[in-house]
Amino acid sequence: MNGSTEALPVLVIGAGPVGLAAAAHLIDRGMEPLILEAGPTAAGAVRDWAHVRLFSTWGEVVDPAAQRLLAPTAWVGPDPASYPSGKEWTDLYLQPLADLFGDKVRYDARVTGVSRAGRDRIVDADREAQPFLVHYEGADGHQGRVLARAVIDASGTWSTPGPAGGSGLAALGEKSAADRIAYRVPDLKDPTARARYAGKRTAVIGSGASAFTALAHLAALAGDEDGKGTRALWILRRGISGSTFGGGDADQLPARGALGLAAKAAVDKGYADAVTGFRTDTVERDAGGRLVLSGDDGRRLDPVDEVIALTGFRPDLTFLDELRLDLDERLQAPVALAPLIDPNQHSCGTVYPHGVRELSHPEKDVYLVGMKSYGRAPTFLAMTGYEQVRSIAAHLAGDHEAAERVELTLPETGVCAGAGLFDDPAPAQETGGGCCAAPATLTLGAAPGSAGC
Structure with missing residues (x-):
């Protein structure tokens, strides 16, 4: 880094779990972050699923550098063996950490563009010597800009869920039926949401953690007095196999394994009917206003009252268009990372720890981290993001040995298949994601509540 940019902050996009961890590691290395x-x-996406419980323990979702910053304050760490809800994660850790950063965090500041100062995407001359120019827009419409020595994009994928349509595009009629289609796991403790689904027939589209969550929530509702008659129609784009419900007891994250077993119980006990190999092509309303889903193979399903489409998430890359990124053509993840997480190649759901080497781009000192680094791939864990930003901060500080060193062992899912291939040609569009994108429940027949990162 040359002298003209050395004094500038490292710009972090997003004050979620990984963005805040990035700031903590930068401070730990003597650098100045600006979020x-x-x-x-802080953690707006997590607040959207505050009603569910993570499938990682407190000990796995508190970043070590952040914990060191919080230690001298009045902050008391929760029991590391217990499982936080999304609300507990934000209230007891993420917001206190953000508050500790003070004016290093600017709220209501949506990034609208990132470039090199004085250089558009085409210009080569003296490019790496120029600082990054970041434009943002406030909630009231005012515009601002800042200069940065490096950019760490931890904005996640929560704002861009996949559609119900089975081809990666919205199904015909999907947008006009938006009042009956949800793209998030509903909070069935909320009276309004409860009334929306109680006693109704709901189609749940997807086969990842989020879909498991919705099935378990609806099954629990069906078991309550006010939820009698609640039914789910589980729509999968591929078939049901031995790995559909995850690793179960073989999963090294017990709560994650229990999540799949809860979804299986919902089917086995008759709370949900499964429809396999179905890719939604059209969504229509019948004479009574209910929704009728038709597949690209001509099948037409019986009407449902509601649809919950949980088909994964995708990164918003529009504001990075002036940067030179090297992204995999399928997953929209960094090309060196993509082979490790591509669900077309393996079904393990466990990714070898990685850092600055796998996350670098032709545009020097710009990094996509956290869920956004996975592009459209699922199974992201918070601790993966924490390791990413630890490595990047070490690299930016010039400690290349630490940047290359692996300081994390990830838990196995217990679902690796022998052949390692999905039977769905586009499974990443159906899976529900991992960490913050996929909160999930554990128990069936009790109050919905568990698991996400």
Whole structure:
């Protein structure tokens, strides 16, 4: 880094779990972070699923550098063996950490563009010597800009869920039926949401952690007095096999394994009917206003009252268009990372720890981290993101030995198949994601509540 940019901050996009961890590691290395957060508080995406419980323990979702920063304050770490809800994660850790950063976090600042100062995407001359120019927009419409020595994009994928349509595009009629289609796991403790689904027939599209969550929530609702008659129609784009419900007891994250077993119980006990090999092509309303889904193979399903489409997430790359990124053509993840996480190549769901080497781009000192680094791939864990930003901060500080060193062992899912191939040609569009994108429940027949990262 040359003298003209050395004094500038490292710009972090997003004050979610990984963005805040990035700031903590930068401070730990003696660098100055500046976080631009689109929402009015930290961890807006996590707040959207505050009603569910993570499948990782507190000990796995608190970043070590962040814990060192919090230690001298009045902060008391929760029991590391217990499982936090999304609300507990934000209230007891993420917001206190963000508050510790003070004016290093700017809220209501949505990034709208990132470039090199004085250089568009085409210009080569003296490019790496120029600082990054970051434009942002406030909630009231005012515009601002900042200069940065490096950019760490931890904005996640929560704002861009996949559609119900089976071809990666919205199904015909999907947009006009938006009042009956949800793209997030509903909070069935909320009276409004509860009334929306109680006693109704709901189609759940997807086969990842989020879909497991919705099935378990609806099954629990069906078992309550006010939820009698609640039914789920589980729509999968591929067939049901031995690995459909995850690793079960073989999963080294017990809560994650239990999540799949809860979804299986929902089917086995008759709370949900499964429809396999179905790719939604059209969504129509019948004479009574219910929704009728038709597949690209001509099948037409019986009407449902509601649809919950949980088909994964995808990164918003529009504001990075002036940067030279090297992204995999399938997953939209960094090309060196993509082979490790590509569900077309393996079904393990466990990724070897990685850092700055796998996350680098032709545009020097710009990094996509956290869930966004996975592009459209699922099974992201918070601790994976923490290891990513630890490595990047070490690299930016010039400690290349630490940047290359692996300091994390990830738990196995217990679902690796022998052949290692999915039977769905586009499984990443159906799976529900991992960490913050996929909160999930554990128990069936009790109050919905468990598991996400």
